Amino acid sequence: MKNSLITIFNIAKKDLLIEFRNKDVILSISGFATIIIFIFSFAFDVGSSFSSSTAGGILWSSISFASIIGINRSFMIENENNTLEGLLMAPISRDIIYLGKMIGNFIFITISEIVILPIFAILFNFSILSFEFITCCLLANIGLSVIGTLFASLSIKVRAREVLLPMLFLPCIIPILFASIEATSLIFEQKSWGELFTWFQITIAFNLIFLIFSLFISNTIYDE
Amino acid sequence: MNNITKNKLFLLSTFVMLINLYLIFIWVPTEANQGAIQRILYIHVPVSQISMIAIIVVAISSVLFLLKKNEFWDKVAIASAEIGLLYGTIMLLSGILWAKPVWGVWWTGEAKLTTALILYLIYVSYIMFRNYFPTGSQGQRIAAIIAIIGALDTPLIYFAANLWSEAHPPIVLGPASENDSSFSSSEMRLVWLFSTISFMIFFVYLLRIRYKLQDNISKYFKITNGRSN
Incomplete structure (x- = not known):
């Protein structure tokens, strides 16, 4: 158990180390998402008046477009140097490789959001430093990285x-x-936890179902 | 051509479908509330039910393929996915045509509609993925996993879309907005049932043809050793 955790940590650390040297993935996620948010904010004329659901929609569609580009990029790096084959040859079980890659991608998306969200907050005049909003972001990030790593x-x-x-x-x-769009617009309207929780449930169920499925199927995914 | 006419399933399907057309367009009385447009539903409802059955067949045969590694199930999956997609296209087009006069809009954010459309898109990309796969067992395994993901995702999509449409009530106007039951008399329900059976027979017929085609394709690949040209 302890060894597996160390291996997961090491795989994620390897990805992060590569990332901090070339900054490919985080730059592509945050840059792309920022540009989409800018374009949407012009297209919908956000400065004058906007509805809360529009803002949530703009935020989450740009993050999801950008995160798939980033996750794809993180696997392209492995593919270009054939390093995934080396990883698969190592005496590590496949679900641990999946978890390591997934946690790496989760950290990439979260760091990119640290860049994206202040820009969003400025454009949409919205306070991002609330406990509810951070929970919403982290839950969505887990889901995006679980399914993104699986498909990539x-x-x-x-x-x-x-x-x-x-x-x-x-x-x-x-x-x-x-779930995230609706939760974000409910947070805009300062609704209670009870209403938010219905939407968090969907994200939690999604994350659990696909995480368990991915671990279960990981031997088949990486089989050569 | 000779082969097709000798096929018993083809003859049965043609015969039943002709009766079906007679029942839908001549025999069954016009529905009072919606008028003649309601007759689209005798095609739309069976076709959408069978496209859902086709997707269940894809998911089950993908699971069986992963468990048993028998190529038969992979061929059933691709055949059923393509025909399910054909039925799905008919479902979307006929539904849009029906909704405009009856609901007053071409499309609305209702949960069943959203789920059907998203599921349709997932299976469009499933088929696109299959065409870009490396040939051989690796591609078949990946395809099976994608099909299972689509099936696992469906209840979640439906649940989310349902909550979403409660939060943002869809716009539904026109004659069907109050009374939801479109098959009110027993004759209408009989025609609906008959139409479902006849589209099912047609589905099985198409499935067999598509399966045979896939079988020939894989035999061809075995002879040419995976080279396509």
């Missing part, structure tokens, strides 16, 4: 994956998108 590992060998990955990823994360 499935499609390593697929041609035209840049097009296909978003096509599969975006419809599958609809439950998380619905």
Whole structure:
């Protein structure tokens, strides 16, 4: 148990180390999401008046578009240098490799949000430093990284994956998108925890179902 | 051509479908509330039920493929996915045509509609993925996993879409907004049942043809050793 935790930590640490040297993934997620938020804020004329659900929709659609690009990037780095094969040859069980990659991606998305959210807060005049909003973000990030890592590992060998990955990823994360958009707009309107919790339940159920499924199926995913 | 006409399932399907058309367009009385447009539902409802059955077949045969590693189940999955998608397309088009006069809108954010559309999109990308896969067992395994993910996602999508449509009530106007039952008399329900059976027979017929095609494709790949040209 302790050894597995150390291995998971080491795989995530390896990804983070590569990331802090070339800054590929975090820059692509935060840069892309910021540009989409800017474009939406012009398109919907946010400065004058806006509804809370529009703001939540803009935030979460840009984060989900950007995160799939980032997750894809993090697997491209492995693919370009054939390092995933080295990882698979190491005497580590496959679910631990999956968990390590997933935690790495979770950290990438979370760090990118630290860049994205202040810009969002300035444009939409919204306080991001509330406990509810941080919970909402962390739950959604877990979901995005669970399903993103799963699909990215499935499609390593697929041609035209840049097009296909978003096509599969975006419809599958609809439950998380619905839940996060609605939770964000309820937080805007300063609603109680009881109302928020219904939406958090969906995200928690989604995260658990797909995390357990991914661990269960990980031997099949990475089988050569 | 000779082969097709000798096929018993083809003959049965043609015969039943002709009776079905007669029942839908001539025999069954026009519904009082919605008028002639309600006749679309005798095609729309069976087609959408069977497209859901097709997707259940895809999910079950994908699970069986992963468990038993028997290529038969993989071929059933691809055949059923493609025909389910064909039925799904008919379902979406006929539903849109029905909704405009009856609900007053082409499309609305109702939970069943959202779920059906998202599921449709997931299976469109499933088929696209299959075409880009490396040939051989690796591609088949990945396809099976994607199909199972789609099936696992469906209850969550439905649950979320249901809550969403409670929070943002969909706009539904027109004759069907008050009274939801579109098959009110027993004759209408009979035609609905008959139509479901005849579309089911047609589905089984198409499934067998598509399965045979997939079987031939995989035999061809075995002969040419995976080279497509």
